[in-house]
Amino acid sequence: MQVVKYVFQPHGDERGQLVALEEFKDIPFRIKRVYYMYDTVDGVVRGKHAHKTLQQILVCIHGSCKIRLDNGSEKKIVPLEKPYEGLYVANNMWREMYDFSPGAVLLVFASELYDESDYIRDYDEFLNFVKERKNNGEN
Ligand code: T46
Numbered sequence: 001m002q003v004v005k006y007v008f009q010p011h012g013d014e015r016g017q018l019v020a021l022e023e024f025k026d027i028p029f030r031i032k033r034v035y036y037m038y039d040t041v042d043g044v045v046r047g048k049h050a051h052k053t054l055q056q057i058l059v060c061i062h063g064s065c066k067i068r069l070d071n072g073s074e075k076k077i078v079p080l081e082k083p084y085e086g087l088y089v090a091n092n093m094w095r096e097m098y099d100f101s102p103g104a105v106l107l108v109f110a111s112e113l114y115d116e117s118d119y120i121r122d123y124d125e126f127l128n129f130v131k132e133r134k135n136n137g138e139n
Contacts, residue, residue: 001074004088006057019084021109028088029055029111036107040065040100050120050129051091055111058087058097063104070094072130080106092133094126 008026010017023031037046058067060080067078071093078087086109089095097106112118120126133139 001069001071001076003069003076003078005078006086006088008059008084008086010084017084021086027057027086027109031109031111032113033110034108035110036061036105037097038103038105040104040106042100042102044100045096045098047096048094048121050094050126052118052120052129053091053112054118055091056089057109058089059083059085059107059109061105061107063101064099065097065101065104065106066099068096068098070096072127090139092130092139094123 006026008019008021010019012018021027023029040046058080061083064079064081067080067087067089069076069078069089080087100106120129
């Protein structure tokens with residue numbers, strides 16, 4: 001499984017750092033939605049789903065957390081610890097976010113508007129989805 005992590009260019013000077021992200025340049029899709037999570041309760045695991053079409057870039061802009069990615073046959077754990085790093089998460093990837101440090105803020109850029117019907121929340125359904133895509137010659 002290939003993990004795609006972007007390292008964004010900070011504009012640093014004596015005042016501190018600034019990161020600017022533009023669609024199709026730093027973010028590989030049109031940004032239709034931005035959301036973020038904070039005050040995450042200690043020990044909690046978020047996510048536990050995949051998507052039919054949604055692509056996202058996850059940036060832990062404060063603190064740290066871990067992302068578990070699962071493509072149906074392989075799993076990888078990706079730590080997000082830097083505000084200038086973005087993890088690309090494709091639709092067909094089961095994702096779990098956990099191990100949030102106190103005060104962590106996870107910012108997400110999404111390629112689509114919120115749509116509950118795009119979620120695959122059942123793991124067996126996810127495995128079937130991945131299998132069908134493979135049978136159809138899709139990634
Ligand atoms: C994902 C991971 C990384 C909305 O109303 N609009 C939104 O855009 C989103 C993302 C959520 N919601 C509502 C739906 C639920 O009532 O906010 C509540 C929490 O959402 P959810 O349980 O889906 O949150 P996570 O942290 O499990 O997952 C989220 C995204 O939903 C998901 O697409 O990939 O973050």
